[in-house]
Structure formats: structure tokens, C-alpha cells
Amino acid sequence: MSSGRLLPALLAGLVLLTSPALAEEYVIVIDAMKFAAPPDGLKENDVIVWRNEDIFRHTATDRGGSFDMDLEPGAEARLTLAAAGTFEVYCRYHPGMTLDLVVEP
Ligand SMILES: [Cu+2]
Numbered sequence: 001m002s003s004g005r006l007l008p009a010l011l012a013g014l015v016l017l018t019s020p021a022l023a024e025e026y027v028i029v030i031d032a033m034k035f036a037a038p039p040d041g042l043k044e045n046d047v048i049v050w051r052n053e054d055i056f057r058h059t060a061t062d063r064g065g066s067f068d069m070d071l072e073p074g075a076e077a078r079l080t081l082a083a084a085g086t087f088e089v090y091c092r093y094h095p096g097m098t099l100d101l102v103v104e105p
Contacts, residue, residue: 023080027051028099030058030071035089035099042103044084051076058097063088 024046026039031053042048050060052071060069060079064087069077084105091097 023047025049028060029053030060030091030097033094033097035060035097038099038101042081042101044081044103044105046081046103048079048081048101049076050079057093059092060089060099061092063090068092 024043025048026042026046027049028038029036029051033054033056050069050071052058052073052075055073057073058071060067060071060077062068066083066087067079069079071077081101081103084103087101087103089099089101
């Protein structure tokens with residue numbers, strides 16, 4: 001590698017090392033009156049796309065009140081996980097529908 005190319009390569013490496021981890025995006029499908037299993041390894045700032053493929057309206061509601069996604073049949077909505085923690089999610093219309101989201105810092 002010539003010295004003319006070394007510096008840009010070093011700078012690119014530096015940017016990679018100092019960038020925060022890229023947020024991941026995960027889809028959680030709601031269908032047949034159930035939430036699909038939550039993904040493993042969720043981190044703060046990751047995004048959940050809630051996708052309602054059921055014929056009924058559902059919500060993805062945090063018992064602690066930090067989010068409440070209301071989804072018509074066929075709708076989807078994005079949720080950025082702004083904080084770490086364990087979130088007990090349920091559907092306001094069908095309280096038997098539950099899901100625990102574990103978000104690591
Ligand atoms: Cu529901």
C-alpha cells in the first residue's frame with residue numbers, strides 16, 4: 001500500500017472504531033391472537049417493527065407505560081427501544097396476549 005492510500009485507510013479504521021454500535025431492526029409479527037417470539041440480544045436503540053398480520057386490531061402496550069402501539073389489521077409501526085430493561089407487553093384488547101422484551105444496555 002502506498003503512503004497516499006495509508007492515511008485514508010487509517011482514518012476509515014478510526015471512524016469504525018469510534019462509531020457507536022449500529023442499531024438493529026427486528027420485526028415482531030402479530031398473528032392468530034399471538035405475538036411472535038421476541039428476538040434475542042435486543043439492545044438499547046434497536047428498532048422493533050410491530051406488524052399486525054391478524055384479522056383483528058391489536059396493541060403492543062408496555063405495562064410500565066413507555067409505549068403503546070395501536071395496530072389495525074395489516075398495519076405496522078416502528079418502536080425505537082430508547083431504554084434498557086424488561087418490558088412486559090400486552091394487548092389492550094386481548095389481555096391474554098403477552099410478550100416480554102428484554103433490552104440490554
Ligand atoms: Cu389483541
